[in-house]
Amino acid sequence: MIKEDINFKEAGRFEETRFEKIHNVIFDSSKEASLLVAQEIANLIQRKEELNEPCVLGLATGSSPIKVYEELVRMHKEEGLSFKNVVTFNLDEYYPMDKDNIQSYFYFMHEHLFNHVDIKAENINIPDGKVSAEELRQYCIDYDMKINSYGGLDFQLLGIGRTGHIGFNEPGSHVNSATRSITLDHITRVDAAPSFLGVDNVPRKAITMGIGTVKNAKRIVLLAWGISKADIVKETIEGEISSQVPATYLQEHSNTTFVLDTEASSELTRVKTPWLVKSCIWTDELKLKAVVWLSGLTNKPILKLTDKDYNDNGMSGLLAEEGTAYHLNIKMFNTLQHTITGWPGGKPNADDTYRPERSTPAKKRVIIFSPHPDDDVISMGGTFDRLVEQGHEVHIAYQTSGNIAVSNDEALKFAEVSTVLNSASTESDSIIDFLKNKSENDIDSVAVRKLKGLIRRSESLGATRYMGVPDENVHFLDLPFYETGTVKKGNLTDADIAIMCNLIEEVKPHQIYAAGDLADPHGTHKVCLDSLFEALKRLKSKSFMDDCWVWLYRGAWHEWETYEIEMAVPMSPDQVLKKRYAIFYHQSQKDGVMFQGDDSREFWVRAEDRNRATAKKYNDLGLAEYAAIEAFKRYHF
Template sequence: MVMSNNKEMKYHLAGQFEETRFEKSHNVIFENSLEASKLVASEIAQLIKQKASVNQKCVLGLATGSSPIKVYEELVRMHKEEGLSFSNVITFNLDEYWPMQPDDIQSYHHFMHEHLFNHIDIVPESVHIPDGTIQPEEVYQYCVDYELKIKEAGGLDFQLLGIGRTGHIGFNEPGSHYNSSTRSITLDHITREDAASDFLGIENVPKRAITMGINTIKKAKRVILLAWGVNKAEVIQQTIEGKITSQVPATYLQEHTNATFVLDKEASSELTRIKSPWLVSSCVWTEELKKKAIFWLSDKVGKPILKLTDKDYNEYGMSSLLVEEGSSYELNIKIFNALQRTITGWPGGKPGADDSRRPERSTPEKKRVIIFSPHPDDDVISMGGTFDRLVEQGHEVHIAYQTSGNIAVSDDDALKFAEVFKLFDPNSNNTENIISSILNKEANEIDTLEVRKLKGGIRRAESLAATRYLGVPDDNIHFLNLPFYETGKVKKNNLSKEDIDIMCALIEEIKPHQIYAAGDLADPHGTHKVCLNSLFEALEVLKNQKYMNDCWVWLYRGAWFEWQPHEIEMAIPMSPDQVVKKRHAIFYHQSQKDKVMFQGNDAREFWVRAEDRNKLTAEKYRNLGMADYAAIEAFKRYFF
């Protein structure tokens, strides 16, 4: 069940859970992580107040990472606006990198103070975070003492958790024993990969950490685990539906009598009741669910849609769909035709054609188009073939790069460009200062403004080279440099009115018939999500303008994930020549080639990922019974 009503949410979050034959842990699914985070913060606040009312301490186990940030923001808001006091709170953090200085920006000590402790009235002596500076010979006794402090405080009343892709909770990596306590541990390579963006490269990520143990966590009276995003979907499915195993440490929570997994829709997407609900109980067969089920069935039995039989439907829990539709023959044709109609070689609409069964309108024949690109390369990586088609078919195409992308340029590349500048102007103090700043940069030091400008300039020049290659005039290229991004750090500011105003101004200037935007929320450093929110908020501001009645918004996915066939509403096939042309456009972004700083958990270069993803989409369409294309780019329409 996806929660929306506050009273329902509160009941289901704390309520009883009846095990199904698939799910072994209590879980609640929300429309979005913000809604869920506020509810979790509310439960923590109620616990703090209840303990204070009887003059007791409230002992909280706290987590770091991106998952709990909105929980902490809401707790801070409650403190400042509603008078929530933390004077009776004692906290114990789950873990810390080792070795790690507390004032390093990657330390969990820094994270907790930045997001929570600096903004509330907690007594400093009540804050406990594992010490990343402890000497090697003292680590064992330090961990024993940390356990004793938790016990002396009366044990954990509440433990907040995130989950890693390895299934770790805290830093309890695969192989952790169910009876483990606070200890030093070696980090899994996948965990270090996931942290690489925060440390500007995996080589800078510590190999060890201090973490609470599984047994320590399990002793907490109440446990809530947060998971957001499609990149957590697979491990969430394993954790909730799989057997208890040390290879997925979070599965130990199946044994906890008061644990709840709080998920957003994307994180829950691999659970059986979400992915294939017809296997769990009777369904209300919406058109989208019919497509999802039939595409799933086609893949399951290895047959194209038009070859599915009544027997296939009945054997895989879909007999009720046949009862509703009459026969597999008619249903197969209906779904086959619906899928076929998503395919078009005319992303801007085909002039003079009947558009009643096409994804896009035929009029106006020449459309004004804005392609919003979060970073200065997402446009060609994610929709380079469609981009090319729109230009070739005569539409007025504008590209809007929402951020400078400066943080993704390595110091080596920046130094190379600075040294070239110096050859042309040996006496330039500015160039000399840039070179000196790069060469003398300390670990974790933020780039100077001059270095950031240089790195942003590199991304800008690469973008112009790519868009010129695809035939777009320079006047149609817009570098928005949204302020939320310009921190010089991986951590960005929250979206502001200034960001929204910049987005609105461009849309008002161009008055587009089409907008393309990145709907890929699996971006490991979150910029895509903020950029998408900036568009959504701008659309909310402008939606009553007359010209917006003629504006359609299409969402593409980025380098990490693609829309699934049942989600796709416009599929743009690409010829082999277009695949090569798209590849060449990506190659103009030379600073992002070979050595990508923020590639997430996938070692492939962006152009390889893009080609593989587009080929896989074409393969899925082919297996469903469509024509055999070299590659396909996919889009889903957003209604505002």
Template sequence: MKTTLLSKKSFDISYKPVGQFEETRFEKIHNVIFDSSSQASIIVAQEIAELIRKKQQQNLPCVLGLATGSSPIRVYEELVRMHKEEQLSFSNVITFNLDEYLPMEKDNRQSYWYFMHENLFNHVDIPSENINIPDGTLLGDDIIPYCLNYEQKIKDVGGLDFQLLGIGRTGHVGFNEPGSHYNSGTRVITLDHITRVDAAPAFLGIDNVPRRAITMGISTVHNARRIVLLGWGQNKADIIKKTVEGEISSEVPATYLQKHHNCTFVLDNGAGSKLTRNKTPWLVDESCEWNEILTAKAVLWLSITLNKSILSLTDKDYNDNGMSGLLAQQDSYDLNIKMFNSLQHTITGWPGGKPKADDTSRPERAQPEKKRVIIFSPHPDDDVISMGGTFDRLIEQGHDVHVAYQTSGNIAVTDTEALKFAEVLDNVNSSKKSKDLISAITTKTESGIDTLEVRKLKGSIRRGESFAATRYLGLPDTNVHFLDLPFYETGTIKKNNLTQDDVALMIDIIKKVKPHQIYAAGDLADPHGTHSVCLDAVFAALNDLKNEKFMEDCWVWLYRGAWHEWDIHEIEMAVPMSPTQVLKKRNAIFCHQSQKDGVMFQGDDTREFWMRAEERNKNTAEKYRKLGLAEYAAIEGFVRHRYI
């Protein structure tokens, strides 16, 4: 089977990406959507490999423009694999990287020179003289001639055959921030504040993020004969929609790619979720197939868009908004009633099931009355941030609740916070160990990694905070489990791949508890992918255990809240909270003191986690109210995962 991503005119549909291949009337850039970023990355790597081999056959150099960041890592991993297992040679490859921080030493772990060698160049046979990465050590008058020479070197080798891109939250490609001109070349640029905020976790604080960078220009990128932009995750969905469907504007530099003759955006489901053909396909094609899920999505969208309750929607409302095909199947009155009842049945104050009640129309089973429950929390605070109200309700209603923290969360503790605890330890019981901790923290270089002892200290801080929160909610210490999955314990933001050792720890706790309910984080938009890996660990464990007798009675519920919330049409269980419970949830989150007041991994939301979670819960309740249902202070939403 052919497995290369070619241009939009020759894209092989055997790849089976989600959605359609030709742009809709809303779209101005060719894009394809895959079920997973891993699958898509392999396809992109195969296209690059085919180009390299084609150039080798022609005895020509293959000139690649390369990107850094999390998006291309899987592409580089696949290229390395092909080099080692399929004899893909890079001997004819010449590379030009997009950008580099300024100032930045090559051996700094945050440098793009370090990134590229760590993820690609150290593992393939590319000649070192063929590697071109902007020099972050330049000063003063040396910079402008260097930038001009960088441009000339690209021209001298015949220009870029292929340019790989990611996209930033500001719409930047490379470091071409908002305001960049279409004709711009390689130059020094001042980084946008949002870009620096996004980079802050890697630099352990925004104060450590360089304010300037060297970047290829828009014109340099645009001159590449082929461009592929990678977009992964729901946190990229807004900027992808603006870029693909919006007008060309210097305020969103990526929109300049609309002018390129051979550009493809390669996306996963999350990144492509807000494109019109996915979010509201009835606006693209009124003859779309109206299944149950799409019908629910459309009716709720219509109600919210028109600011009308479900039961007050009319035939005209449907017809005026691209849903005439839906009305051809059933009239608006019956449709409204059916949707209202379906939504109403998601609401329950009994997340573990209401005892001795008819559960025909309830989201959870009545039996057994007292359930064994595991709440899997990727970090030591996701449990209370994302489902603190439901957590509290399950304990109050007498269920045997266990919480399992999948990772230590140690890298999210700042050196300042760790030093505070080390100094307290030294004051209470001064010892060589306490002084070594203080020395390790205070002498760590900007690109240094925490020692094992400092990582243990930071992990202990997170553990203590977790116990404070679970005790506050009334959970016995015996029901709190710290798994410390090995994939996380690298001491750096970059994590190892999930292994059977991680899955075995998940299997052990599930076998021990034999739960009737499992709650797991389905919130995959965290900046460094820990939630995604932790969910993969849950799914892998469930797959291994699916034939166990006790798993026949186990239901899995996915929660969100730290980064995004479920859309209303997705929610299958909505647990309302009273004002008192909202406050109790807030206090439980406050127990995680090291994550307050400038948390390290905030992503694209600068508010503290308790603020964003509280607002999302209140917004969900408000949406239910506007749809015509009862009014609540807040609601936590869950989606059931059917693994068997």
């Protein structure tokens, strides 16, 4: 039974299907969803206050609930929401872990919520990461007993890990498990690695509420954002209950809602293949998606699909609308074929009716926005090369310094070289002293951040010169939101937007390329894309914007689905090599990069494998065979 005061069915996209075993609601953005979840929590707090009862909340950490906590803080400060009757129990904590460590969940919760509201300190309960090993078992028993003394949890907020863990209940956890210590799965530690500046620094153990403890909550809301959660969300909602995916135990809870954004929901049957669930309104986009899916399912090129293939796989409605497989196949084949172009800036003096880009003006002004100082060549190095080679005025804009991704050892090496070259440099000496004595909780000094930023700036200039771009067309924006010295970044501000607007107004581009990959492991791509979207919104009325097209590329983590691609730029074997060599200029990000994510391959290997895979998908659909393809989707602002 879903709470009456928050109608998720009306607020998001909900549709019960035979595939789904957990109630879930899909929102266009995680922000919109987070505001609604925060409102439900606020309503519960106020209702309990009216009854003069404590409101007992189970709380989660990680990136998923941050916007929920921000909204609760706003409601406290602006609307008078009081937390005096709130008692909280956090799900988990690393073990061992000091409370004052910036990676601790104790620190996280105080930074994001507790320090900003009027909750009583004695009502805050977070597992103690420093309890002795001898006392740990009894401590965990006492933690559960304290929850029970309040009558259990009124509301439990959850995230979900890629292993299907809730809290730190890793695969193998028992349905009746209680609060306990647990050894963390390797994937969980890899996912946490960016915050700890490397997987080797992530603790191997944790204290976590058990599945049984969580399931006893009266109400459970699980948040999942981003494409990286899509597979595990589908498995949890549609799969069988299994200890190997602990979140599936929530299928047995009668008052659970999964709150998803579009990306996290993308693998659900009703989203990915809606024709298997209900009758569809067959838009051109949905037709292409369905035909590409059917081609992959049957392992046939598009032009070889038959009426029987459509009828046998739940697509008879589409066939009835189109007439025959023959006509539908040709139509979809042509749609895909028209995405392919060797002229990403448009082919001069050519009929552009069926080309992805305009033929005029023949020479375009282009800005390639790169969130970090290597995303440009990793994500679109071949297209970059084509644009320069074909005579367009190409500008590269590095939105952040990328300094946090430079290791201390790399920075120390450069500082020591600087000292040798300039023996009078006191700044180099201070940097060396700082790095040699740096503790795990120390934030880099301004001088160290400057050095790390210079390392990445020099690498970028090496790559852009190799690609044939003059230095005056290379822009280092150093957006302020990034310059915190920690993995956690600041919020986007007018200062960031103004920098973006100024460059766009200066160049007056006909084309903008930007990273549409929102699955990077530490969120910078999302903020950089938001900064562009806001800048475009502010500049929309300018006359030069009428002739500006925006193309989104994906980064090192995921590629566009074939049916989403609107411009596919083939690469020759020579261009593949040139792209590789351009990536090699970013030496600080090679051989043990700090933010590797869940993929152990180096970025140049990932890029080549991904580009080859895209080319293979086109070939499997019956289109021409290329060595590699870079893909883009147009953004209409």
